[in-house]
Every structure is written in C-alpha cells, then in structure tokens.
Amino acid sequence: MTSGWEVVIGLEIHTQLSTKSKIFSGAATAYGSETNTQACLIDLGYPGILPVLNTEVVRMAVKFGLAVNAAISPLSVFARKNYFYPDLPKGYQISQYELPIVEHGELFIRTDDGTEKRIGITRAHLEEDAGKSIHKGFGKSSGIDLNRAGTPLLEIVSEPDLRSAKEAVAYMRKIHSIVRYLEISDGNMQEGSFRCDANVSVRASGQKQLGTRTELKNLNSFRFVEKAINFEAQRQIDVVEEGGQIVQETRLYDSDNDETRPMRSKEEANDYRYFPDPDLLPVEIDDLFIETVRKTLPELPDAKQQRFADEYGLKAVDAEILTVNKPVADYFEAVAIKTTAKAQIAANWVIGELSALLNKQDVDIQNSRIGVEELVHLLDRITDNTISGKIGKDIFEAMWRGEGSVDEIIKARGLKQITDDSEIAAVIDRVLQANTLQVADYKAGKDKLFGYFVGQVMKETSGKANPTQVNKILKEKLT
Numbered sequence: 001m002t003s004g005w006e007v008v009i010g011l012e013i014h015t016q017l018s019t020k021s022k023i024f025s026g027a028a029t030a031y032g033s034e035t036n037t038q039a040c041l042i043d044l045g046y047p048g049i050l051p052v053l054n055t056e057v058v059r060m061a062v063k064f065g066l067a068v069n070a071a072i073s074p075l076s077v078f079a080r081k082n083y084f085y086p087d088l089p090k091g092y093q094i095s096q097y098e099l100p101i102v103e104h105g106e107l108f109i110r111t112d113d114g115t116e117k118r119i120g121i122t123r124a125h126l127e128e129d130a131g132k133s134i135h136k137g138f139g140k141s142s143g144i145d146l147n148r149a150g151t152p153l154l155e156i157v158s159e160p161d162l163r164s165a166k167e168a169v170a171y172m173r174k175i176h177s178i179v180r181y182l183e184i185s186d187g188n189m190q191e192g193s194f195r196c197d198a199n200v201s202v203r204a205s206g207q208k209q210l211g212t213r214t215e216l217k218n219l220n221s222f223r224f225v226e227k228a229i230n231f232e233a234q235r236q237i238d239v240v241e242e243g244g245q246i247v248q249e250t251r252l253y254d255s256d257n258d259e260t261r262p263m264r265s266k267e268e269a270n271d272y273r274y275f276p277d278p279d280l281l282p283v284e285i286d287d288l289f290i291e292t293v294r295k296t297l298p299e300l301p302d303a304k305q306q307r308f309a310d311e312y313g314l315k316a317v318d319a320e321i322l323t324v325n326k327p328v329a330d331y332f333e334a335v336a337i338k339t340t341a342k343a344q345i346a347a348n349w350v351i352g353e354l355s356a357l358l359n360k361q362d363v364d365i366q367n368s369r370i371g372v373e374e375l376v377h378l379l380d381r382i383t384d385n386t387i388s389g390k391i392g393k394d395i396f397e398a399m400w401r402g403e404g405s406v407d408e409i410i411k412a413r414g415l416k417q418i419t420d421d422s423e424i425a426a427v428i429d430r431v432l433q434a435n436t437l438q439v440a441d442y443k444a445g446k447d448k449l450f451g452y453f454v455g456q457v458m459k460e461t462s463g464k465a466n467p468t469q470v471n472k473i474l475k476e477k478l479t
Contacts, residue, residue, distance in 0.1 A: 003205075004204065004205050005202050005203070005204060005205060005233075006163065006204070006206075006207070007163060007164060007201075007202055008160050008162075008163065008200070008201045008202070008203065008211070008213075009162035009163070009164075009165075009167070009168050009199065010158050010160040010161075010162065010198075010199045011156075011157075011158045011168060011171060011172060011197070011198055012155060012156070012157050012196060012198075012199070013155070013157075013158075013172060013175050013195075013196040014129075014153050014154075014156075014194070014196065014197075015153065015154045015155075015156060015179050015184070015185045015187070015193070015194055016029075016129070016152070016153055016185055016186075016192065016193040017057050017061075017152040017153065017154055017185055018060075018185050018186055019054055019057060019060070019152055021054060022042075022043060022128070022150035022151055022152060023053070023054050023057050023094075023128050023150060023151070023152035023153075024042055024043075024051030024052060024053060024054065024094065024128060024150055024280075025040050025043055025051065025052070025150055026040070027040040027042070027043055029152075031188075031191050031193075033147055035143075035145045035147065036145055036146055036147060039131070039149050042150065043089070043149040044089045044090075044149070045089050045091070050279050051094065051277075051279055051280060053078075053280060053283070054152065057126055057152045057154075058101070058285070059293055060154065060182075060184040061101045061102055061124060061126055061154055062102075062285065062289070062290060062293045063182050063293050063296065063297065064102065064124055064156075064178070064179065064184060065102035065105060065124060066293060066297060067181075067182055067297060067300055068102075068106060068121055068124075069105055069106055070102045070104055070106075070124070071102070071103050071104050071105075072101065072102060072285060072290050073100065073101055073102070073103060073285070074284065074285055074286070075099060075282055075283070075284055075285075076096060076100060076126075076282065076283045077096065077097075077098065077099040077276050077282050077283070078094050078096055078126075078276070078277045078280040078283075079094070079096060079097040079098070079274045079276050079277055080092040080093070080094060080095075080273075080275055080277050081093045081095045081097070081127075081272045081274055082273045082274075083271075083272055085130065086142070086144055087131035087133050087144050087145075087146070087149070088130045088131070089131070089149060093127060093128060093130060094127060094128050094280070095125065095126075095155075096125035096127065098274075099282075100124065100125035100126075101124065101125060101126055101283065102124035102125070103122070103123045103124075104120075104122070104123075105121035106118055106119065107119055107121065107171070107174055107175070107178070108174075108302070109167060109170040109174055110170065110320070111167065111170075112166060117161075117167070119158055119159065119161045119162065119167075119171050120161055121156060121157070121158055122158065123156075123157050124154055124155065124156045124157070125154070125155055125157075126152065126153070126154060126155075127155055128149070128150045128151065128152065128153065129149065129150070129152075129153050130148065131144055131147070131148055132144070132145045132146075132147070132148050148192075154179075154185075156175060160199070160201075160210065165225070165226040165227075165229035165233070166226065168198065168225055169225055169226050172196060172222060172225060174301070177301050177323075177325070177326075178300065178301065179194070180325070181298055181301060181326050182297070182298065183298075189220050189221055192220065194220075195219060195220040196225065197217050197218065198215070198216040198225060198228065198229055198232075199213045199214070199215050200216060200229055200232045200233055201213035201214070201236070201246070202233055202236045202240065202246075211236070212245070212246040212247070212248050213246075213248060214232060214236070214246065214247075214248065214249055214251050214260075215249075215250045215251065216229070216232060216251055216252070216260060217250055217251070217252055217263060218252070224253060224255055227253070227255070228253035228260060231253075231258060232251065232253075235260065249263070249264065250262075250263045251263055298326075304323045304329055305319045305320050305322075305323040306319075308322060308323060308329075308332075308333075312336055312343035312344070312347070313343060313344060314343060314344055314347050315344070315347075318344070318347045318348075318351060319347075321351055322350065322351065325365070327364065327366050328350065328355075331350060331365050331368075332346060332347060332350045334372040335350065335372055335376055335379070338372070338376045339376045339379045339380055339383070340383045340384070341379040341380065341382065341383045345379060346375075346379060349379065349396075350375075353393060353396050354368065354370065354375070357397075369399070369400050369402070370396070370400055374405070374406065377405070377406045378392055378395060378396060378399070378406045381406055381407075385417055385419050386410065386416055386417055387415055387416065387417050388417050388463060388464070388465075388466065388467055389467075390458075390463050390467075391415050391417070391463055391464065394415075395409050395410065395415065415464065416464070417464050417466055418461055418464045418466065419466045419469065421469060421473065424465050424466070424469050424470060424473055425473050425477075427457055427460050428453075428457055428474050429477070431453060431456045432453070432478075434456075435452075435456065438452060438453070439478070442478060443478070450474070450475075453474055454467070454471065454474060457470050458470070
C-alpha cells in the first residue's frame with residue numbers, strides 16, 4: 001500500500017440463521033434442494049397472502065446482540081426496501097431500517113503487533129434473502145431459483161473502524177466464530193450462509209474527513225475479502241494520486257483476474273423508498289425474553305481462550321487457535337481432561353499433527369478418523385515411555401490409515417521404546433567406537449557434534465531408544 005494514505009473499512013456481514021423454516025413463512029430452508037421446490041405463496045408475494053414472523057429468528061438475533069455487548073431494542077420495526085430485480089418476486093425486500101433489533105455492540109480483534117483493538121458494531125438487523133439468478137446453461141437468458149427467497153438473514157454492520165484488509169479478515173473471522181459458537185448459523189461460506197459486503201475508502205494520513213467509499217459486494221471467502229480490499233484500496237489511491245475522483249458505486253470482485261469492477265452506481269437509502277411494512281406488527285421485546293435468552297449463552301471464544309490459558313497453562317497463541325472453532329476446542333478439552341500427558345502436549349498434537357491431516361484430507365474434526373479416545377491412548381503411551389514422540393507420529397499416521405489401535409500397531413511393528421539403561425549404553429559404546437575422530441573433535445570443543453551422536457544412536461535403535469536417557473548416558477560417557 002502507498003505510504004501517506006489511510007484505508008477506512010466497514011463490513012456488512014450477512015449471516016444466514018439456522019432455522020428450519022423461513023423468516024415469514026413455513027417453507028423449508030434446507031440447502032441443495034431441487035430448484036424452486038422451497039418457495040411458497042408467501043415467499044412469492046401472492047396478493048392476499050400475509051407474512052408471519054418466525055419467533056426463532058428474534059431469539060437468535062437477541063442471542064447475537066447479547067454476545068457482542070449490544071443494546072437490544074425493546075421495539076423494532078420491519079420495513080419494505082423497494083427495488084426491482086428478477087430474483088425478488090415481491091418487488092421489495094422485507095428488512096429493518098430505522099429501528100433494528102440490535103444496536104451499538106462491540107468486539108475485540110488482535111492486530112499484527114499483538115495488541116487488542118475494539119471494533120464497534122453499529123447494528124444487526126433481520127431481513128429476508130432474495131432468490132438466486134442462474135446465468136449458466138440458459139444461453140442468453142438467465143434462470144431464477146427462488147428456494148432462497150425468504151431465508152432469514154442477520155445483517156451485522158460494523159463501524160468504519162477497520163484500517164487494513166488483515167483487520168477486516170480478523171473481524172470477519174471473529175464474527176464467524178461467534179455465530180457458530182451461538183449455534184445460530186452454520187457459517188458455511190461455500191453454501192452462502194456467511195458472506196459480506198465491504199465498504200472501502202481512502203484518505204490522506206492524518207485527515208479526519210472520510211473519503212468517498214465504494215461497496216464490494218458478495219465476498220464469500222476470507223481470502224477474497226483480503227484480496228478484494230487490498231486491490232480496491234490501491235485502485236482508489238492510484239485514482240486520487242493521478243488527479244481523479246472516486247465515484248461512489250457498487251463493485252464486484254473478479255477472483256480470476258484479482259480486480260474489482262463497477263457493478264452499478266451506489267444507491268442511497270432514499271432510492272429504496274423504505275417504509276414500514278403494513279403487514280407486519282412492530283416487534284416488542286421485554287426484559288424477561290432477553291434474560292431468558294441470556295441464560296442460553298454458551299462460553300464464548302474470548303472467555304474460553306482465557307480459561308484455556310489459565311486452567312491448562314497453554315501458550316496464549318495456542319489457546320487462541322484452539323478456541324476459534326468450538327468443535328476443535330471441545331476435542332482438545334476432552335483429550336486434555338483424559339490424558340496423563342501435559343495439556344500443552346495435547347494442544348501441540350491437536351494444532352499440529354491432527355490439524356495437518358484434517359486439512360490435507362479436507363475433513364472437519366467432527367469426522368476425524370482419530371477420535372478423542374485414540375489420541376488419549378497414544379499420548380499416554382508416549383508419557384509412560386512405551387514409545388517416543390517421534391515414533392508416536394508414525395503411529396498416528398498409521399492409525400489414520402486404519403491400521404489398528406495404538407497398542408496393535410506397537411506390537412505389530414515392534415515399536416516399543418528401549419528404556420533399559422544398559423541396553424542404551426551398549427548402543428552408545430558401539431557408536432562412539434565407530435566414530436573415534438568425531439569423539440576427538442567433540443572433546444576438542446566441537447559441541448555441535450553431540451547432536452550427531454544422538455542421531456547415530458537413534459538410527460541404530462530405529463528411533464526406539466528413549467531420547468532423554470540417550471542424552472543423559474551419552475553426556476556421561478563423553479565427559
């Protein structure tokens with residue numbers, strides 16, 4: 001990014017709520033159903049058909065608001081946002097405008113220098129999704145799938161507090177983690193359950209007035225959010241430095257060419273002719289409802305992260321990694337409670353070996369081929385010196401391939417660790433006798449050769465000698 005400029009970013013995150021039916025109708029919300037089989041007369045806006053609010057979406061919105069320390073509005077109103085688009089059969093979208101259900105929240109992200117930064121949440125409001133236009137397979141025409149029409153969304157709008165693409169991604173990841181912890185959304189970005197629009201502007205460093213912003217629409221991956229914002233910010237800087245002016249507009253990110261391009265001129269609120277929906281009553285929320293929802297709040301990522309650091313003595317960075325995804329946090333804690341190994345060792349295995357195989361196979365931890373009990377058994381065998389940590393990694397991969405349990409693999413391969421001092425000492429004697437020149441060099445001051453001797457001993461024992469004992473006996477013999 002060119003120096004002398006500051007980037008100002010605000011995100012509008014659209015989270016699909018995990019209800020079984022739509023926000024104003026009883027039609028199903030299941031993903032992947034046959035085209036146009038989940039849109040009823042209410043979703044299609046037939047005359048005389050009245051919408052009925054799904055109470056569950058209100059509960060979910062309140063739950064989110066409480067999780068981000070926001071104010072819950074005692075009175076919120078649904079409005080009609082009027083515009084024409086082929087996949088919007090009613091000619092308007094039911095949303096919330098002047099009186100949203102959640103306002104003035106906050107969360108904290110960690111910046112590149114390790115400090116915490118507060119990001120304000122302006123509002124979170126309920127609305128219905130539109131249908132989907134399909135442009136492939138219809139020649140010069142387009143098809144319309146209205147299965148998504150009426151699907152409940154919670155739109156979460158941040159303050160323009162973000163100052164880099166990395167900060168924007170960190171904030172988006174934090175929201176993603178929170179909605180999944182709350183179990184109000186599956187957060188599946190590939191299925192469109194979690195996506196965002198990014199408002200981007202630039203201004204000279206030190207300038208107070210905001211620059212003209214553009215809106216980047218429908219970014220559905222963390223990587224695309226970062227790349228799109230970086231490109232757009234640099235594009236705006238280049239335009240201004242060349243004497244041009246930024247036009248307020250909506251732009252699309254083209255991932256194939258890594259660029260943004262104009263979609264349409266940016267509309268203002270009055271272009272949509274918002275007005276209260278005459279078919280829907282205002283939503284009144286009392287203190288009893290709020291407190292009832294509050295009692296259902298789970299331990300949230302920040303609190304779990306702090307507890308993991310305090311209770312299990314984990315490094316702060318490891319506690320943060322483990323608590324981003326609740327199923328990962330649950331898996332780790334189950335292992336840490338049951339194993340005789342130290343909690344930090346359990347964390348290392350979950351973050352390292354297990355995560356590597358899960359990522360390689362593109363598998364969620366809920367579907368891991370190695371369950372909690374299997375990993376506990378493996379760590380216990382390392383702790384009681386039956387096997388070494390290095391051999392443990394080989395066994396772990398064998399278990400993943402389905403070659404049997406920990407003990408079965410140890411027995412079949414003859415991998416039991418050598419812990420007899422006399423047996424290890426005999427191997428060390430043979431290694432030292434075979435490397436008399438290196439021994440002389442070591443005694444002459446070349447201390448780094450110690451690692452060479454350890455390696456030779458481990459090679460002689462096929463990695464089965466206890467490393468701690470090898471180091472101790474080798475040091476004694478060399479001195």
